[in-house]
Amino acid sequence: MAEETLVLPHLELRRRTAERDRGLREKVMSLEEAASFVSDGDHVALGGCTMSRTPTAMIWALVRAKKKNLTVSRSIMSSEGEVLYGSGISEHVITSWFSQGIVWGVSKVMRHYTESGQARFDEWSHMSIGLRYRAGAMGIPYMPVRSMIGSDVNARLGDEVKEVTCPFTGERLLALPALNPDIALIHVQRADAYGNAQLDGLQFMDIDMAMAANRVILTTEQIVSNDSIRRAPDQTRIPFFTVDAVVEVPYGSAPHECYGVYEPFFNHMDALAEQTKKDPEAGIKKYLDDFYYGPSSWSDYLDLLGAAEIVDASRRGRSIYND
Amino acid sequence: MTERKNYTASELLAVMSGRILKDGQIVFAGVGIPLLAATLAQGVHAPGLTILFEGGVIGPFVVPGELPPSTNEQRCTRRANMVLPITDVLLLLQRGYIDVGFMGGAQIDRYGNLNSSFIGDPEKPATRLPGTGGGNDISSLTQMIVAMKHEKRRFVDKVDFITSPGFIDGGSSRADCGLIAGGMFRVVTDLAILDFDDDTKEMKVLALHPGVEPDEVRDNTGFDITIPDHVGRTDPPQKDELAVLRNLDPERLYTA
Known part of the structure; x- marks a missing residue:
């Protein structure tokens, strides 16, 4: 269960880490098995950013497992945040920006749940979120930052941030509390059975997040051999001992993108925006019925997205490597 | 009635703000008008x-017709020099490598404070x-250019919520808060280019766009704005500027 203190005491952080089996062992499992690593009330950090490398499949599994009271943080939230609110698995989101994407305007689902007081959206600056994970990854309790001070973003966070004076220069800075999530969900292009993860393209906050978290569930487009990892160790971004579960999930970020593999499924995103425009709550619940509760498996979910859409997204995705 | 314009308000915004950017600068850009303007500047001057x-x-070239949907998808990395974690690219602002932060705005006040969080009482x-997003970091840590439509409901006396700080309450209040670097440099609208008084830090008109009269700016601003008697005039968008822009955004996603 999540601690009540804002910053996990250092020895408690180390105790939790010491308890984890960090040996080189295989940890491949199903989405359903991996979902059992998440407890009600956990702080769950999501890798990726906006519509990129979102751990959609793992969120899908958590929704189907009917998790409760999760606090969920991410650099920027897109439609997965709407799924969190709509399904009720989380009523508390910590992020810097929350909408489907700029081209669809302000998320009606986010507006509906936050304006009615049904759900909470704690707003931090983008860099502050990143530095919180980084402090967590560094094993220090706070990180000083020069942004957010003077703004109402700072003021609204109350006691979660503190103004400090630099002991060397006397400058005023803001101290950000370290964030060590109970669990991080990260989707990558490839990983081996031990959890060595290689990710292509944009890294977002995933590496700090993996180091900071007390557990990591890795979903991957493809499981590769440990030999192939060892042939290019410079490409490995997340080491196996931070990882607790590895799940192979092709198209695991759909309808969002996975760098070099597929771009966002724009038609699907358009339809979601349209469906949630008039009655956001009914719209998102229908979406969950159709795409989250309805399918019998992840492949069944992909069937619903449609072969033509998958082909189109994949063709656009691969084009990044074609000059 | 002025002569019929051969460009949209968004195109005017992109052209006028692109002209402010200088060769050699490092520009932190949002998608939409800022990205179009920065790419336009690269192509023209x-x-x-x-x-x-x-x-x-760091240092991508945008492919015409493939404008990224946000600053966080693979389309943003086309022909880039480097990709790096979000936290690290934002830290370059704090380190001082960035000349200009460039973004759009939903609501701005007389001291250049921006609101993109709440309309009305935040509670x-x-x-x-x-x-x-990164707006607060960018405006806290570097010089800012903001491009936005000039409307009374967007140009208010005091924003409902300071998301991204301008000059806070004016005067030295920004630095007094601890924000010792950066600040608002220019606000570019479809009516004018605005800057800030050196002492009071109040917004004022630097130059009016073609065909715009001072009263039009006053009528569309929610506070008393200073317009000097000998206010400057911008040159209308040129053919080559519009051509580059239309090639970049043929579907007019951001310039309709």
């Missing part, structure tokens, strides 16, 4: 201008907006 994206991208908002 600033080939050595470098664009940075919040998603973790019971009429509208919950998406929030700061």
Whole structure:
């Protein structure tokens, strides 16, 4: 269960880490098995950013497992945040920006749940979120930052941030509390059975997040051999001992993108925006019925997205490597 | 009635703000008008201008017709020099490598404070907006150019919520808060280019766009704005500027 203190005491952080089996062992499992690593009330950090490398499949599994009271943080939230609110698995989101994407305007689902007081959206600056994970990854309790001070973003966070004076220069800075999530969900292009993860393209906050978290569930487009990892160790971004579960999930970020593999499924995103425009709550619940509760498996979910859409997204995705 | 314009308000915004950028600058850009303007500047007068994206991208070239949907998808990385984690690209602002932060705005006040969080009382908002993203970091840590439509409801006396700080309450209040670097440089609208008084830090009109009269600016601004008697005039968008822009955004996603 999540601690009540804002910053996990250092020895408690180390105790939790010491308890984890960090040996080189295989940890491949199903989405359903991996979902059992998440407890009600956990702080769950999501890798990726906006519509990129979102751990959609793992969120899908958590929704189907009917998790409760999760606090969920991410650099920027897109439609997965709407799924969190709509399904009720989380009523508390910590992020810097929350909408489907700029081209669809302000998320009606986010507006509906936050304006009615049904759900909470704690707003931090983008860099502050990143530095919180980084402090967590560094094993220090706070990180000083020069942004957010003077703004109402700072003021609204109350006691979660503190103004400090630099002991060397006397400058005023803001101290950000370290964030060590109970669990991080990260989707990558490839990983081996031990959890060595290689990710292509944009890294977002995933590496700090993996180091900071007390557990990591890795979903991957493809499981590769440990030999192939060892042939290019410079490409490995997340080491196996931070990882607790590895799940192979092709198209695991759909309808969002996975760098070099597929771009966002724009038609699907358009339809979601349209469906949630008039009655956001009914719209998102229908979406969950159709795409989250309805399918019998992840492949069944992909069937619903449609072969033509998958082909189109994949063709656009691969084009990044074609000059 | 002025002669019929051969460009849209968004195109005017992109052209006018692109002209402010200088060759050799490092520019932290949002998608939409800022990205179009920065790419336009690269094509017309600033080939050595470098664009940075919040998603973790240094020096990409945008492919015409493939404008990225946000600063965080793979389209942002086309022909980039480097990709790096979000936290690290934002830290370049704090380190001082960035000349200009460039973004759009939902609501701005006389001291250049921007609101993209709440319309109305934050405790019971009429509208919950998406929030700061990197806006607060960028405006806290570097010189800012903001491009936005000039409307009374957007140009207010005092923003409902300071998401991204301008000059706070004017005078020295920004530095007094601890924000010792950066600040608002220019606000570019479809009516005018605005800057800030050196002492009071109040917004004022630097130049009016073609065909715009001072009263039009006054009527569309929610506070008393200073318009000097001998206020400057901008040159209308040129053919080559519009051509570059239309090639970049043929579907007019951001310039309709």
